[in-house]
Amino acid sequence: MSLPDGTRRKRTVLGWLTIAMVAAACGAPTSAPPEGATTETPPTSTDQTLPAVDREAMKEDQDTAVKAVDSFWHRHFTQQSGQPYQSPRVAGAYIGTHGPPCGGEPESVPFNAVYCRPGDFVAWDDDLMAAGYSQIGDAWVYLIIAHEWGHAIQARLRSDRVSVAAELQADCLAGATLQGAADDGLITIEPGDSEEIAKTLAAVADDYPWTKESDHGNAEQRTSAFNTGAEGGVGACI
Ligand SMILES: [Zn+2]
Numbered sequence: 182m183s184l185p186d187g188t189r190r191k192r193t194v195l196g197w198l199t200i201a202m203v204a205a206a207c208g209a210p211t212s213a214p215p216e217g218a219t220t221e222t223p224p225t226s227t228d229q230t231l232p233a234v235d236r237e238a239m240k241e242d243q244d245t246a247v248k249a250v251d252s253f254w255h256r257h258f259t260q261q262s263g264q265p266y267q268s269p270r271v272a273g274a275y276i277g278t279h280g281p282p283c284g285g286e287p288e289s290v291p292f293n294a295v296y297c298r299p300g301d302f303v304a305w306d307d308d309l310m311a312a313g314y315s316q317i318g319d320a321w322v323y324l325i326i327a328h329e330w331g332h333a334i335q336a337r338l339r340s341d342r343v344s345v346a347a348e349l350q351a352d353c354l355a356g357a358t359l360q361g362a363a364d365d366g367l368i369t370i371e372p373g374d375s376e377e378i379a380k381t382l383a384a385v386a387d388d389y390p391w392t393k394e395s396d397h398g399n400a401e402q403r404t405s406a407f408n409t410g411a412e413g414g415v416g417a418c419i
Contacts, residue, residue: 182323182359184245185369234311240274242319243310246326247271249367253358254334256365261415262338269296269333272304280304294325296332303329313381320377323368324407327355342419348397349406352382353418356410379404 251268258266272281280289281304283297292312294305305325313321331354335343344350359378363370386400397403410418 182242182246182320182363182368182370182374185366234315236307236311239310239314239319239322242314242322243274243326245368246323249323249362250327250330250358252367253362253365254330257361257415258334258337261419262342264337266337269330269336270300270302272297272300272302274307274310275304276307280306294329296329296336298332298336301333301336303333305329313384317380317384318373318377320374321381323359324355324378324381327358328352330358331355338419344419345394346391346396346398347394349391349402350418352398352403352406353410354415356407357413357415357418358410360411361414378407382407 254266255268258264275281275289277291278288280295281297281300281302283289283295283302284299289295289304289306292306292309294303294309296303303326310322310325313325328351331351332347334354335347335350359368359370362368382403383400385397386403387397389396389399391398391402398406
């Protein structure tokens with residue numbers, strides 16, 4: 182994904198809807214998240230040697246993703262919820278345990294991305310971003326940020342509009358956000374993004390189906406949730 186520059190082909194909603202199923206790349210079960218934080222399953226182990234990453238380019242993509250996702254919600258949150266929109270804080274990139282404290286937890290979770298409800302901020306381990314950015318592609322960054330933002334949106338919604346399957350709803354909101362941002366001309370969907378999104382969802386999926394609140398859902402369920410949002414918009418998620 183990228184900023185629109187008029188030279189790249191903008192894909193229609195069908196681009197997202199044809200996301201292919203990819204086998205889950207990570208079998209690690211989700212551990213219990215710290216109090217007040219919504220954590221994600223690490224896609225790979227931290228001791229893996231990463232290919233070289235252009236961190237400058239990755240940072241640009243992160244900034245573009247944050248701007249596009251925030252702009253999308255500025256445009257659409259009130260219309261969807263009847264409430265005013267306030268952006269969450271973006272704490273941004275951290276390394277390992279040196280992230281911003283959340284809800285009394287002094288250390289961040291390494292190789293993770295998080296929406297911290299007590300602090301109302303989104304943050305991510307730079308190495309997590311780099312792993313997906315180098316191994317899967319730039320759509321990884323957009324999806325992680327849109328998903329965590331989805332949790333910030335859930336925190337702003339009336340509680341009866343937040344699904345008990347909060348992780349799958351965040352995937353749905355991410356689909357609605359990225360497709361909606363493309364439809365609004367905030368970002369451009371490039372060839373290959375759909376495949377990257379599918380791989381990202383598979384990499385961060387649980388290897389078992391959703392049964393309880395903390396579950397993220399398996400690859401099929403996460404892909405299906407994302408597609409529901411991409412096809413039906415925010416209203417299909419809440
Ligand atoms: Zn999540």
